[in-house]
Amino acid sequence: MKIDSRLLQKLLPFLSLIALFIGLSIASPYFLTANNLASVAQQTAVFNTMALGMTIVIITGGIDLSVGSILGLAGLIGAMALEAGYPVAVGVLVGIIVGTGCGFLNGLLITRLRIPPFVVTLGALGIYRGAALILSNGLPVHRIPPAFAFVGEGSLLGIPFVLWLLVICAVIVHLVLEHTRLGRYAFAIGSNKIASVYAGIPVDFHTTAVYAIGGALTGLAGMIEASRLMTGQPTAGQGYELQAIAAVVIGGGSLNGGEGSVVGTLIGAFIMGLLSNGADLLNISNYWQQVIIGSVIILAVTLDEVRKRRAR
Amino acid sequence: MLELRNVQKRFGGVTALRDGNLSVSAGEVHLLLGENGAGKSTLMKIVAGIVSRDSGSMLWNGAEVFLNSPSEAAAIGIAMVNQESLLAPHLTVAENIFLGREKKRPLGWVNRREVIEEARAIIKQYGFPLAPEALVGHLSPAGRQLVEICRAIRHGSSLLIFDEPTSSLSDTETQQVFRIVRDLKSRGMAIIYITHRMDELRQIGDRFTILRDGAMVHTGVLADIPTDQLIRHMVGREVDHIYEREHLTPGETVLEVRDLSTAETQLRNISLKLRKGEITGMAGLIGAGRTELCRAIFGVDAITTGEVLLGGKPAHIRSPRDAVRAGIALVTEDRQVSGLALGLPIAANMTLANVERISRFGFLDLVSQNKLCTDLGKTMSLKAASVAQGAGTLSGGNQQKVVIAKWLFRQAQVFLFDEPTRGIDIGAKTEVFELMSELARQGAAILMVSSELTELQHVADRILVMRQGRISGELPRINGASPSQEQIMKLAVPESTAGNKAA
Numbered sequence: 001m002k003i004d005s006r007l008l009q010k011l012l013p014f015l016s017l018i019a020l021f022i023g024l025s026i027a028s029p030y031f032l033t034a035n036n037l038a039s040v041a042q043q044t045a046v047f048n049t050m051a052l053g054m055t056i057v058i059i060t061g062g063i064d065l066s067v068g069s070i071l072g073l074a075g076l077i078g079a080m081a082l083e084a085g086y087p088v089a090v091g092v093l094v095g096i097i098v099g100t101g102c103g104f105l106n107g108l109l110i111t112r113l114r115i116p117p118f119v120v121t122l123g124a125l126g127i128y129r130g131a132a133l134i135l136s137n138g139l140p141v142h143r144i145p146p147a148f149a150f151v152g153e154g155s156l157l158g159i160p161f162v163l164w165l166l167v168i169c170a171v172i173v174h175l176v177l178e179h180t181r182l183g184r185y186a187f188a189i190g191s192n193k194i195a196s197v198y199a200g201i202p203v204d205f206h207t208t209a210v211y212a213i214g215g216a217l218t219g220l221a222g223m224i225e226a227s228r229l230m231t232g233q234p235t236a237g238q239g240y241e242l243q244a245i246a247a248v249v250i251g252g253g254s255l256n257g258g259e260g261s262v263v264g265t266l267i268g269a270f271i272m273g274l275l276s277n278g279a280d281l282l283n284i285s286n287y288w289q290q291v292i293i294g295s296v297i298i299l300a301v302t303l304d305e306v307r308k309r310r311a312r
Numbered sequence: 313m314l315e316l317r318n319v320q321k322r323f324g325g326v327t328a329l330r331d332g333n334l335s336v337s338a339g340e341v342h343l344l345l346g347e348n349g350a351g352k353s354t355l356m357k358i359v360a361g362i363v364s365r366d367s368g369s370m371l372w373n374g375a376e377v378f379l380n381s382p383s384e385a386a387a388i389g390i391a392m393v394n395q396e397s398l399l400a401p402h403l404t405v406a407e408n409i410f411l412g413r414e415k416k417r418p419l420g421w422v423n424r425r426e427v428i429e430e431a432r433a434i435i436k437q438y439g440f441p442l443a444p445e446a447l448v449g450h451l452s453p454a455g456r457q458l459v460e461i462c463r464a465i466r467h468g469s470s471l472l473i474f475d476e477p478t479s480s481l482s483d484t485e486t487q488q489v490f491r492i493v494r495d496l497k498s499r500g501m502a503i504i505y506i507t508h509r510m511d512e513l514r515q516i517g518d519r520f521t522i523l524r525d526g527a528m529v530h531t532g533v534l535a536d537i538p539t540d541q542l543i544r545h546m547v548g549r550e551v552d553h554i555y556e557r558e559h560l561t562p563g564e565t566v567l568e569v570r571d572l573s574t575a576e577t578q579l580r581n582i583s584l585k586l587r588k589g590e591i592t593g594m595a596g597l598i599g600a601g602r603t604e605l606c607r608a609i610f611g612v613d614a615i616t617t618g619e620v621l622l623g624g625k626p627a628h629i630r631s632p633r634d635a636v637r638a639g640i641a642l643v644t645e646d647r648q649v650s651g652l653a654l655g656l657p658i659a660a661n662m663t664l665a666n667v668e669r670i671s672r673f674g675f676l677d678l679v680s681q682n683k684l685c686t687d688l689g690k691t692m693s694l695k696a697a698s699v700a701q702g703a704g705t706l707s708g709g710n711q712q713k714v715v716i717a718k719w720l721f722r723q724a725q726v727f728l729f730d731e732p733t734r735g736i737d738i739g740a741k742t743e744v745f746e747l748m749s750e751l752a753r754q755g756a757a758i759l760m761v762s763s764e765l766t767e768l769q770h771v772a773d774r775i776l777v778m779r780q781g782r783i784s785g786e787l788p789r790i791n792g793a794s795p796s797q798e799q800i801m802k803l804a805v806p807e808s809t810a811g812n813k814a815a
Contacts, residue, residue: 179675179676179678180671180674180675180676181667181668181671181674181675181676182674183676184660184663184667184676185667187653187656187660188653188656188660188664191653191654191655191656192649192650192652192653192654192655194649194650195649195650195651195652195664196664197631197632197633198610198612198632198642198644198650199632199636199664199665199718200632200633200635200636200637200665200722201633201664201665201667202633258653258655258656259655
């Protein structure tokens, strides 16, 4: 019995997701349609991709508040490359490289200056957003080849292309976390940084790498967002950092580091996506949606804390 | 005034106190003596209301009391001056003295001037060298002790408990604390004083109680008993039970420290050699620089002059990473802070210093990880359900085994053990010693820092003693017999205090 209730609590996020899914299928006839589900997938793909990167960062005990701005900057520069006539694949790659560069810079500042990630990335949030506005003069980039729309809206074998992208990214991040040295070090650094240093782990190198990976995924998310809007918006992604952090935290990640998983984060992001989609379908006002999602974050983390305290 | 009878306390499966007895009267300094783990701190925590007793009785001025919190203890006049001060470093001396006991006013308003004046009055009354406006974070350890004492006096205590107040103080500061203790005593206060420093007992104490293995073994008037007899009671007759190992002839020098000094941690001209198959003991008082020496060798603190040689060649160690790569292992004194990732499984901790061994091109081979770690756990008789169990759920002794396993997995050649038996029970201690002996037999060079002299006597092949940042002497075994505790203490106690017996 004891083990059962523990397992139940561990599965709680997943069960809530299923309950939410079933509940919404009953409550709204429009929910369980291919169109609606595809749009949920597309809507959550951006947050999901960002949240995957945030998961690794949070596991190391860090945080990246600048991901919203990185998303805007990467999407903008990627779109500029497309406008300049480069092929779609190159444009997407440019976005990813810009994101990686921004994340790398964050990591470098955190490890070289020995300043808390919260402060460095809070500053970076302003810098990257400002850079995007300066670069674009505050104006969106419009002249993008129509083929680019495929990234965000297209589908492959009847499944939205963004979902393919997401699955590939999720599998890679999961493998990195559970089956590579980098992942092992990420957990170790987040769980006990001093012990990691004393064990001879190159902590600074891996910390920087983790922020760069987070940036890369955010760059990709920026290109998905740009494709869905078919513009490079210098203001894109404002406030997204909170969504990404929320997804990680709902999925069992700990802001103290050392805990978190890809599956958890995906569930967290989908719970938030379904809540907002469901609220739309049920005509619940946008204002109330924010209240509901905020409450869910607190509720989820409370339940998780109770579970952990009992396990001790 | 205070009377404890047959007090017992268990923590989980460990009995910390079997038969705690203590009787303290007003106007005396009562010494509480015993080895680490004898139950002194537990007994005092019971008196101060920090932990509650399982059974036995506590009489306060003749009436049975049961304290559930430090504030209940404070209310009847019992206060504790902590070894590691529990003060808020960003607040002033005055604010810390009154912390949690501010006068109740509407809106929680605090009158800063009044607080400072009241604090000044207390400080002046005892003649402490403290400024009420100073930030506690800027004070020396001695200054912080004084603030703790002020806090205790402020709420009208009649019994004050000092837990090793001088362990981190200089000589002059120590004398200052003694003056204060005597002054408090002359005002009719009862004082319980815990100390490990044999040199200071007679300067301060009136009566004493000795605890060993959680029970009172002796009590009496200090003037009536010679020091060697005190020590015999503290250590007990079962000394030979602790551990015996075969002492082998050491091989060649593996690690050599030449004339090493550091700026920040004030190590001065340290030279030593660690040899293959030898356990070198390191004794000294707290603050003598033993931990700092380990940190310097391991590349945590920068070396300003001198060098570390490995196999006769300069090692150029500038970080723990360099040290680990060179085959040096550091088992730190505080495994929870710097030894283990408590939230991670045993296997992740065991492999932490050598993930390379279980990975190919950056990818982990989890199957071989689990097999290697399970085998390692078995050879160390680690008590755990599986290597997937969280390291934080293990007992102290088993946690220490995981820390040692981490360095075995790294196949280190030089082991620096800093207080390897701290906070683990006697059975586990023996197992740790066995592991260390086995390492030595296999050819590792071992430095063992310990504050427990009997451990050093039994385990170490020779004992180095540190005093105030220097190595003050080396004591070899003579015909297999270890140096005496008196010989060790003589080298460990600062010269100025050793010569100063004036009361």
